Amino acid sequence: MHIDALLADLPAPLDIAAAQVREAVDARSVLVVLDDDPTGTQSVANLPVLTRWEHSDLAGAFATGASAVYVLTNTRSLDEDEAALRNREVVAVALAAAAEAGKRVTFVSRGDSTLRGHFPLETDVLAAEIASRGGAAPELTLLVPAFPDAGRITVDSVHYWVTDGEAVPVGETAFAQDATFGFASSNLRDWVAEKTQGRIPADAVAALTLSVIRAGVDATRDFLRAVPTGSVVAVDVVEESDMRVVALALHSLNREVLLRVGPPYVRAHIGQDIAQPVSAADITFAHDRGGLVVVGSHVPLTTAQLTELRAQRPDTVTIELDVRRLIGERRDAYLAEQAATVAAALADGTVIVHTTRELVTGADGDESLAIARQVSGGVVELVSRVLAIAPPRFVIAKGGITSSDVASEALEIRRATVLGPMLPGIVSLWQPQTGPAVGIPYIVFAGNVGVADSLARVVATLADAE
Template sequence: MNVDVLLADLPAPQALSADEVRAEIDPRSVVVVLDDDPTGTQPVANLPVLTRWDVEDLEAAFATGTPAVYVLTNTRSLDEATAARRNREIVASALTAAESADRRVTFVSRGDSTLRGHFPLETDVLAEEIADRGGRAPALTLLVPAFPDAGRITVDGVHYWVVDGEATPVGETPFAGDATFGFSNSDLRAWVEEKTHGRIPASDVAALTLDVIRAGADRVAEFLSALPDQTAVAVDAVDETDMRVVAVALHRLRDRDALLRVGPTYVRAHIGQEIVAPVRAEDIPFAHDRGGLVVVGSHVPLTTRQLDELVRQRPDTTTVELDVRRLIDDRREAHLDERARAVAAALESGTVIVHTSRELVTGSDGDESLDIARRVSSGVVELVRRVLAIAPPRFVIAKGGITSSDVASEALEIRRATVLGPMLPGIVSLWQPEAGPAVGIPYVVFAGNVGDDDSLARVVAILADGR
């Protein structure tokens, strides 16, 4: 459907500034974002990111006065039991740290804007753990997957992917065919029923639609106040002000806590952060003069097109392929050794692209597919670790959610970083590592499912050529 037709009869958005959102925020509050891969930081700037969640790590982050801290869980690459345990650990640490810092925590479960991930597992576990730890059990669970910066919007409860002016229900896109987290419904109410296997019927999911949101924050607060406890709420959003209105309403409902399952953009709206301009090349610090390292792990069609365009625009760039099948059999060690030496040598003369073979190898079920994905990702991590030891690159770009998480926490050993901002408007996050062997190496988290065909090439040009 043409997006202009889809939006034609909607009321006009509210005029609501980031300043007005901030004016509603309890100064003691802090948002703890459990990010199931690092791509949730794309729209924000100047916020801390942690890849570890000891109490001391969170206390140090809270002590800065930050309105939000991202904790990288990487749960999208984990099985359900491990994902649940990790969520529980982070809640326990965050509540302990918040008590000592006299901060009031709002928990956000950051999921994929194309609806892939451990839902309802993660929101269920968070709600249970908050209550078990003596916190106030969330009264509502709000689902806000919209990511307008990347063309994801929700209208009348239906979530769409917008490309070149055409809005496609997300259940009809390649993302819905994910081997581990696939789904069939684009209407968030039916999607909740599908994902909960009928435990929460679609008829019990409330729809916070744009006609209510664009009537203003008071109307939204009235709508939410009238809902029974334990209600799941599917939230419409087309632009930033829609999410700001919802944020103001939630800040005013201080007697009813909400648990949030959101795409990347909502956190920016919730903390009243301005939409920041992309980071400029001249503001990026570099510690090394070698070429940069571009690591591509995602297999979605958009990533493959972006990789093809990068190679087309930079035909002299060395490309090194990791053979997926060799990474998962007894040829792994020899293959990694040979490939790492080739990458390190090529970095002396320019940027190097490393990508896994484009063949998508899956298992007989979701668990086996996830295990294969983990083994492939660990191979990518080991390659980057070996290259870093031999020839630290000028920058590192990691393409794909699981890839970027594992490269950050395992290969580059980033325990904490600062989000400098997006590389492109609202998308593609630039991190500044604050400790470990990657200090001085700008790290770019590039989701597999965002941008245009030339977006990867544009980011490489900024970092490699300063333009």
């Protein structure tokens, strides 16, 4: 369906400024965002992000006075047991650190805007752990996967991927065929029923539609106040103001909530303006070698972006990592050889490293995830070896699992600050605060965002800077 036809009969959006939301935020409140991969930071600016969650990490982040703190759990790359354990650990530490700091925590489970990830596992675990640790048990779980900046919107509870003016129900896209987190439903109410295997039937999911949201903050608050305790609420969003209305309603609702959201909702909830893209003049580079572009994602959009990057920069050295050799017996020797090649090439300019576009999967979701982890581990080891030999000018990591592992393991980033987006509303730039990557701008680039030339544009901003 063309986007104009989809939106034709909707009420007009409200004019809600970010400043209105900022004024409504309780100074004692803080969002603790459990980010299931680091691409959740792409819609915010000037906020702390942690890849570890010891008490000192959370306490230090709360001491900054930030209204939101990102904790990179990377659970989308883990099995259910490991994912559950990480969620429990973060809740325990965050509640203890918040109590000491006098902070009131709202937990955010940041999931994928194309509906992949551990749902309902993560929200179930969070709710149970909050209650068991003496926190206020969430009364509602709001499901807000929309990401308008990247063409993901929700209308009448149906979640769409919009590209080239066409709105495609997300259940009909390649994302729904994910080997680990696949699904069939595009209507969020049906999707909840599907993912909970009927434990939460579709008709028990409350639908907060645009007809309510665009009737105003009071109407939205009244709707949420009337929803039975324990319910999941599917939230419509087409543009930023829709999320700001929901945020204002929640700030005055006086009900404990748990949020399962896509990247931009945090920005709306804390009243951040949509940040302007970072320019080369905003960035400090510690090294004058070429930059390193690492591509691990296999979604079709990433492959198209890689193709366009190579077409625009045909002289850029490109190293292809053979996925089958990364999971083979002579992996170490292969990685040592490739790392030496990359390090030498960085002396002359930017280097692209990508895995072969063949997607190797296992017999089931767990086996496929294990293979993906092994491949990602090979990419991480390569980057780590290159960093030790020849630290690059910048690092771009393309893909969720890839960018998480490169950040926490290869670059050893424990704490960083999200400087802002590299493109409007998408692709975040981190300034590492710890580890060997201090002074190396790190760009987190999701596999499923942007258009064909987006990767090339980001590379140009960094590689062509004076």
